[in-house]
Amino acid sequence: MPVINVEELTDLDKAKMEVTQLKTEVKLERAQVSKCCEEISEYIQAGADEDPLVKGIPEEKNPFKEKGGCVIC
């Protein structure tokens, strides 16, 4: 892997890098936002029942709750 010295990049180098990148990105196939959002929504809903922070955690199953009620004075 060639060592890239970022500090030596000129403004022209950066502009060329941007154009090269844009040429890659212009070719992307883009899916419809409606379809993508539907899939995300379905993914979330499928997982909602198992999501402890959404459903809540019963006291006895909560590993972080303060244990016991005894205080030594």
Add this chain to the structure above:
Amino acid sequence: MGEMEQMKKEAETLKTQIEAARKAANDTDMASAASGVAPAPRVQLKTRKTLKGHLAKIYAMHWSTDNRLMVSASQDGKLLIWDSHSGNKVNAVPLKSSWVMTCAYAPSGNLVASGGLDNMCTVYNLKTPVIKTVKELDAHTGYLSCTRFLSDTEILTASGDTTCALWDLETGKQKTVFLNHVGDCMCLSLSPDMNSFVSGACDSLAKLWDIRDGQCKQTFQGHTSDINAISFFPSGNAIITGSDDCACKMYDLRADQEVICYQDAALNSGVTSLALSLSGRLIFAGYDDFNCNIWDSLKGEKVGVLSGHDNRVSCTGVPPDGMCVCTGSWDSFLKIWN
């Protein structure tokens, strides 16, 4: 026309084409698409633990894959390993440089890493009788803002020198340099399938990278200031970003664009950190105004707030089993909520 002029013109033409293609795919937004979904319940989480031990601002924290241990980094010059169930400190790792900005726990639990203004990523073995420094990864020419282990032999770093890098932990050398941002890289997040990662930078862009071929595959615009926090959505098909422009955004990778923005006119503090609940329904975003706001990722509405810190919330993390959220702050405390 000079070469520079030519490049600028070419860039403008390509950007216009890309915007047109994105617009053609933009037939709705997330809030509209999810309008039939019941709103998330109002989320009221309680502080279950306050972890006290650091003596200065906490800058980063990361959960272990065992859902119990976590590592935190503070400018008091220490990494602390905590048992979150008991609240006890399990280990303390003194740092050569106290100007730490990031820390990470390896998936195996064997190693932790830290880095910051020393421009290096230092890797420590927790399993030797005395904690040992196993590697100092030294090649970045700017601060280390974020690091994440892929395994005990590979680690990713994001740097203020505008690059990210993949390192071989056996040789201590960079295998791949990811160069395309024109501003300091501030954060990174690994995809669930570990084949790619996303980075957020001070150029206000998020970029998707192929880990193996080193190429930038996609660039996401929309923020108007530094992106400080980034996370893959659990399905691997979307990313969430948080920025100094006070907003969080979700970008879908297949639509190649923003699908929803999480912001509130009343909120005028930058986002420092973010973490998602297990299903991705809730976004926990830490802000400069000392709070962590909870967003419904589908509806774009604020559904709760974690208040309790006396200074900026600098880091947030949800363990792999989703059983709680941890916030770390400049007030030197970590809090566990659920």
